[in-house]
Amino acid sequence: MAMLGSMHTPTAGLKTARLLLEPLRRSDAAEMVGVLGSADLYRYTGGTPPTLPELERRYAIQTVGSTNPDEVWHNWIVRRRSGGAIGFVQATVTKEAGDVAWLIGIEAQGAGYAREAAAAMIGWLASCGVGQVRAHIHPDHVASRRVAEGLGFASSGMRDDDGEDIWTLTTRRPSENLPDHPSPTRP
Numbered sequence: 001m002a003m004l005g006s007m008h009t010p011t012a013g014l015k016t017a018r019l020l021l022e023p024l025r026r027s028d029a030a031e032m033v034g035v036l037g038s039a040d041l042y043r044y045t046g047g048t049p050p051t052l053p054e055l056e057r058r059y060a061i062q063t064v065g066s067t068n069p070d071e072v073w074h075n076w077i078v079r080r081r082s083g084g085a086i087g088f089v090q091a092t093v094t095k096e097a098g099d100v101a102w103l104i105g106i107e108a109q110g111a112g113y114a115r116e117a118a119a120a121m122i123g124w125l126a127s128c129g130v131g132q133v134r135a136h137i138h139p140d141h142v143a144s145r146r147v148a149e150g151l152g153f154a155s156s157g158m159r160d161d162d163g164e165d166i167w168t169l170t171t172r173r174p175s176e177n178l179p180d181h182p183s184p185t186r187p
């Protein structure tokens, strides 16, 4: 279960061995329209490559955040440490769980970036008190399933309203008495 107090923690920038996860900015649309430009990316999720005005509108909405006070959106652009954007990861956090998604552009796929970026996101969510993480994955989407399995997700055996399998990961036991969020004043 996610913890109430930490739900509204602002999205943090994150680093991994090869990647930077930067909180989404509206200005990322110009670069991301290229990353999101292949129709193959939408094979299992539906949708089509966005135009620049569409992506600018989407990012304007996403950076403002959810209008529902009971959920918080976290959006990161995934960059190689050398700078170029290669995809995004995102999480919608409620008191119940964090629903996560990942996308890596066609040219950067197959190098382990999705798993590396998602691991960093989930580690951060866990540090914020999100104990239950879910991913919604099309039953035929082997690559996304492999990402989830590699991170320790297990299929819940349930499907959502879109016919996607719900995979779950428990980041800690509910009984563990973890702090609401790491405090800067703690030693």
Ligand SMILES: CC(C)(COP(=O)(O)OP(=O)(O)OC[C@H]1O[C@@H](n2cnc3c(N)ncnc32)[C@H](O)[C@@H]1OP(=O)(O)O)[C@@H](O)C(=O)NCCC(=O)NCCS
Pocket (backbone or CB within 6 Å): 040, 041, 042, 044, 045, 101, 102, 103, 104, 105, 108, 109, 110, 111, 112, 113, 114, 115, 116, 135, 136, 137, 138, 141, 142, 143, 144, 146, 147, 150
């Ligand atoms: C799913 C996706 C994010 C994977 O990105 P990626 O960076 O290529 O994934 P990784 O390199 O981290 O690979 C993770 C695992 O998937 C496997 N994999 C990657 N592409 C694959 C493919 N086309 N077919 C089968 N397995 C594949 C890898 O071999 C690896 O498995 P392993 O650890 O057992 O070797 C990417 O394909 C994508 O963005 N797809 C479009 C958007 C999308 O559908 N997102 C998922 C929404 S739930």
